[in-house]
Amino acid sequence: MNYVIALFLGAFFGFSLNKAGLTKYNKIVNQFRFTDMAVLKFMMTALVVAMIGLYGLRGLGLIAFPSVPNTYIVGNLVGGLIFGVGMALTGY
Amino acid sequence: MNWIIKQISKETWSPYVAGILLGIVGILAVLLSNSLLGASGAFENIAGMIGKAVAPKAFDILYFNFVMPPGISWSVILLIGVFFGGMIGAATSKTLKWGRKDAANSDVQWKSIFGPQTWKRWVLGFVGAIILEYAAGIAGGCTSGLAISGGMLLVPAAFLFIAGMFASGIVTAWIIYRNRY
Numbered sequence: 001m002n003y004v005i006a007l008f009l010g011a012f013f014g015f016s017l018n019k020a021g022l023t024k025y026n027k028i029v030n031q032f033r034f035t036d037m038a039v040l041k042f043m044m045t046a047l048v049v050a051m052i053g054l055y056g057l058r059g060l061g062l063i064a065f066p067s068v069p070n071t072y073i074v075g076n077l078v079g080g081l082i083f084g085v086g087m088a089l090t091g092y
Numbered sequence: 093m094n095w096i097i098k099q100i101s102k103e104t105w106s107p108y109v110a111g112i113l114l115g116i117v118g119i120l121a122v123l124l125s126n127s128l129l130g131a132s133g134a135f136e137n138i139a140g141m142i143g144k145a146v147a148p149k150a151f152d153i154l155y156f157n158f159v160m161p162p163g164i165s166w167s168v169i170l171l172i173g174v175f176f177g178g179m180i181g182a183a184t185s186k187t188l189k190w191g192r193k194d195a196a197n198s199d200v201q202w203k204s205i206f207g208p209q210t211w212k213r214w215v216l217g218f219v220g221a222i223i224l225e226y227a228a229g230i231a232g233g234c235t236s237g238l239a240i241s242g243g244m245l246l247v248p249a250a251f252l253f254i255a256g257m258f259a260s261g262i263v264t265a266w267i268i269y270r271n272r273y
Contacts (some may be wrong), residue, residue, distance in 0.1 A: 054119055
């Protein structure tokens with residue numbers, strides 16, 4: 001059952017990425033050149049919607065947060081720095 | 093009804109609308125499965141499975157035993173869904189290039205910078221993907237698993253990652269492009 005949910009959610013995830021145009025090389029790389037802001041608009045909208053929903057649901061006691069990604073300041077930052085190189089190269 | 097069909101068959105939506113859809117998917121993932129969206133972890137799960145089968149000694153390390161245990165995890169199934177969801181999205185707007193000659197390299201901007209050869213795109217994609225996955229392993233997630241999923245839970249790691257990602261992404265894009273295109 002859990003796997004069926006995963007498949008469905010994944011499909012909507014992929015669908016939204018495709019419709020936002022983030023499956024295209026030029027959208028990703030143009031974000032880093034600031035000629036097309038679609039990536040940031042998309043990411044930040046998703047963040048805000050999910051934040052409101054998740055914190056609201058937790059406030060109502062309907063959900064508990066799953067184990068959150070750990071914070072290692074150097075690891076996250078260095079990982080991010082290397083990641084950006086790959087992202088600008090491939091347009092992933 | 094016609095309006096809905098017309099909207100779905102559009103090639104690109106406003107990023108705000110698509111973002112709202114992803115936000116709802118993110119909420120549902122926690123609500124229904126108590127999981128976070130993520131893509132890079134699934135590749136590591138699969139790589140761990142292959143590694144354990146081919147070279148069990150080399151893969152008998154802390155990382156593949158505890159940090160990223162191999163197996164068909166929730167995120168592997170999610171990734172399969174993402175693949176088909178993306179295809180459905182492309183099919184609805186008739187931009188799916190299945191079996192077409194220009195399928196592997198049809199991006200005008202890419203061609204004008206790197207040249208028209210398809211093999212170049214494959215090589216660059218492969219090298220870039222190694223960099224991406226290695227970095228995701230260090231940071232503990234990728235754009236979806238850390239930046240978006242972590243960000244919506246207000247985890248500091250996510251914002252550190254986004255900062256790093258943009259800093260080096262801007263520099264890399266500038267080095268490649270300078271003032272071209």
